[in-house]
Every structure is written in structure tokens, then in C-alpha cells.
Amino acid sequence: MSKQLTKSLLRLPTPTAGLALGIASLGACLEYTLPLHGAGQHSGALIATILLLALTAKFCRHPIRLAQDLQHAVIGSVVPTYAMGWMMVAKALAPIWPLGGQGLWLLAVAIHLCFLGIFIWHRSRHFHLAHMVPAWFVPPVGIIAADVAFPGGALAPLAHILLLGGMVSYAVMLPLMLYRFIFHPEIADSAKPIIAIMAAPASLSLAGYLSVTAQPSLLLCAILLGIALLMTLLIYLSLPRLLRLPFTPGFAAFTFPLAIGATALYKLAHSLAAYPMAENYVRQITYLADIEVTIATLVVGYVALRFVLSCLPCVREPADA
Numbered sequence: 001m002s003k004q005l006t007k008s009l010l011r012l013p014t015p016t017a018g019l020a021l022g023i024a025s026l027g028a029c030l031e032y033t034l035p036l037h038g039a040g041q042h043s044g045a046l047i048a049t050i051l052l053l054a055l056t057a058k059f060c061r062h063p064i065r066l067a068q069d070l071q072h073a074v075i076g077s078v079v080p081t082y083a084m085g086w087m088m089v090a091k092a093l094a095p096i097w098p099l100g101g102q103g104l105w106l107l108a109v110a111i112h113l114c115f116l117g118i119f120i121w122h123r124s125r126h127f128h129l130a131h132m133v134p135a136w137f138v139p140p141v142g143i144i145a146a147d148v149a150f151p152g153g154a155l156a157p158l159a160h161i162l163l164l165g166g167m168v169s170y171a172v173m174l175p176l177m178l179y180r181f182i183f184h185p186e187i188a189d190s191a192k193p194i195i196a197i198m199a200a201p202a203s204l205s206l207a208g209y210l211s212v213t214a215q216p217s218l219l220l221c222a223i224l225l226g227i228a229l230l231m232t233l234l235i236y237l238s239l240p241r242l243l244r245l246p247f248t249p250g251f252a253a254f255t256f257p258l259a260i261g262a263t264a265l266y267k268l269a270h271s272l273a274a275y276p277m278a279e280n281y282v283r284q285i286t287y288l289a290d291i292e293v294t295i296a297t298l299v300v301g302y303v304a305l306r307f308v309l310s311c312l313p314c315v316r317e318p319a320d321a
Contacts, residue, residue, distance in 0.1 A: 014066075014082075016252065017079070018078055018255060019303060021081045021255070021256045022256040023044050024044045024045050025255075027041050027042070028088065030293065032293075033293055041091070041092045045092035048089055076123075077119060077138050077139055079115050080112050083109070084138075086108035087108045087109070090104035090105035090149055091105075094152070102155065105150070105155075120139070129180050133187065133194055134194050134195055135194045137170065140165070141200075141204065142200075144162065144167070145204060146159060160212060163212060170201045174227075195242065195253075196242065199232045201231075203263070207260055207263050228264060235257065249307070258299055265285050265288055266286070269282045
């Protein structure tokens with residue numbers, strides 16, 4: 001039994017954390033458009049918890065494998081989705097157990113910052129522009145997920161610092177990433193699904209900003225909205241080709257960017273509802289959000305199904321193995 005468990009844990013790909021994050025985020029997002037009364041958020045958080053606990057067991061049982069993942073130029077950049085997933089779980093836990101939600105949120109932030117430091121250390125030692133991929137946004141910009149999932153309380157100053165750090169990182173990295181794609185466009189087929197991550201940073205920045213800012217700047221919201229919609233549209237246009245690629249755990253990259261895009265639009269519509277003259281804009285943005293959450297639900301469901309089929313022991317190895 002122990003050997004079988006070890007094999008099962010080793011077979012669980014690290015990008016499963018990205019799927020857990022996407023499922024938890026989608027569950028929370030569905031609360032904006034359906035009368036789920038918390039069921040969507042809690043169901044998504046429960047599924048995410050199961051996946052993240054399995055990854056926790058893998059990391060604890062095989063720390064060397066985690067160390068190897070952190071050294072990898074691509075996989076090392078998606079490892080922080082593990083912490084981001086726990087942040088979303090903390091958001092669902094906070095209404096039920098405030099102290100537990102805050103504690104889990106703070107622990108997830110600490111883990112993310114630790115992964116960020118390790119990522120910077122390895123990439124600074126072997127930096128090459130051609131090695132840059134959209135997943136590199138995850139360690140420095142992904143910390144803004146802490147603001148989207150912020151459970152409230154005395155840690156608000158920390159949440160604002162994390163937001164500022166993530167948004168500054170995005171402002172610095174976006175031109176570099178665009179330059180990299182213009183002059184070094186080659187990306188291996190196995191890594192192409194992570195191109196979908198390009199849709200996440202602007203939407204995440206907008207959602208995080210609206211989550212912790214009482215009086216948001218409409219100019220900044222408009223800038224982030226424009227970038228978010230443009231990047232999301234580009235990913236929509238790329239999805240037919242990307243989904244035809246041979247399945248890899250990297251398909252998890254399709255989930256969170258689409259879910260957070262819809263979340264950002266719902267949050268923006270809610271903020272604009274405070275302005276009577278913006279009624280038409282609220283209606284239009286909500287309509288776009290409904291479209292995005294529908295697409296996100298279909299894509300997350302598809303990717304989750306492919307993960308299940310690829311990870312079933314009966315599919316991956318003989319029964320007597």
C-alpha cells in the first residue's frame with residue numbers, strides 16, 4: 001500500500017495546484033451570477049483543498065522533487081499557484097471560522113513569498129531572455145491573489161503592500177515579456193498552454209485592487225480593464241489551437257486566468273454601480289462577465305476531466321503494477 005501511495009503521489013503533477021486554484025476561483029466567481037448562497041465558493045474550495053492536500057503530501061514525502069521543481073525555469077514559476085490555491089480556500093473558510101481563515105491566508109502568503117524568493121534566486125543565476133515565459137508572472141504578480149482572497153481584519157496594511165508589489169512587478173515585466181515574444185517567439189509545444197497565463201495579471205490586478213481599495217481610481221481601473229479584455233480576447237482566439245495540443249498538466253494554465261477575468265469584471269460592475277450615471281456601463285460589463293464566466297466554466301470542466309482521465313491509476317499503469 002505504501003509503495004502504491006508513493007507512486008500515486010509521484011504521478012501527481014505539480015501543475016495540479018493551478019487546477020485547484022482555477023476551481024476555487026471559479027466557485028467563488030459563480031456566486032456573482034447564480035443564487036448559490038455560498039455553495040459555489042465552498043464546493044470549489046473543498047475540491048481545491050483535496051487537490052492541495054494531495055500535493056502537500058507529495059511535497060512532504062518527496063521534498064527533493066519539490067526542490068527540483070523549484071529549480072525548473074517553467075515548473076518553478078507555477079509552484080506558487082499552490083500558495084494561491086490556499087489563499088482562495090482561506091477566503092471560503094473565513095466566513096465560517098474567521099481566525100482560521102486569517103491564519104491560513106497569512107500562512108499562504110508566507111509560502112508564496114518563500115517560493116518567490118527561491119524563484120528569483122534561481123532565475124537570476126541563469127537568466128536568459130529567451131527563457132522567459134508567461135508563467136514567470138505567477139511568482140511576483142500572483143501574490144495579488146492574496147488581495148482577492150483577503151479575509152479582512154488587522155492585516156489590511158499587508159494586503160495593500162502585496163497589491164503594490166504585485167502591480168509594480170506587472171508594470172515592469174509586461175514590456176519585457178512583450179519584447180521577449182517579439183524577438184524570441186519560439187516556445188516548445190509542451191509549454192505553449194502557459195501562454196494562457198498572459199490573460200491573468202491584468203485581471204488579477206484589477207480584481208485585487210477593487211477588493212482592498214475603498215475608493216478606486218477610475219482611470220487605473222480603465223487601464224487595467226483595457227489590458228485585461230485585450231489579453232483575454234487574445235487567449236480566446238488562441239484556445240482552439242492550444243486545446244488541440246497533446247494534453248499535458250500545463251493545461252491547468254487555462255483555468256485561473258479565465259476565472260479571474262470574469263471575477264474582475266463582476267467586481268468592476270459592482271464598484272461602478274455606486275455611480276448613477278454608469279448604469280449602462282454596469283449592464284455592459286456584467287454582460288461581458290456572464291460570457292467570460294460561461295467560457296471559464298466550460299474550460300475548467302474540460303481541463304478537470306482531462307486531469308482525472310490522465311491521473312487514474314487504471315489508465316496510467318497496469319492494475320498489478
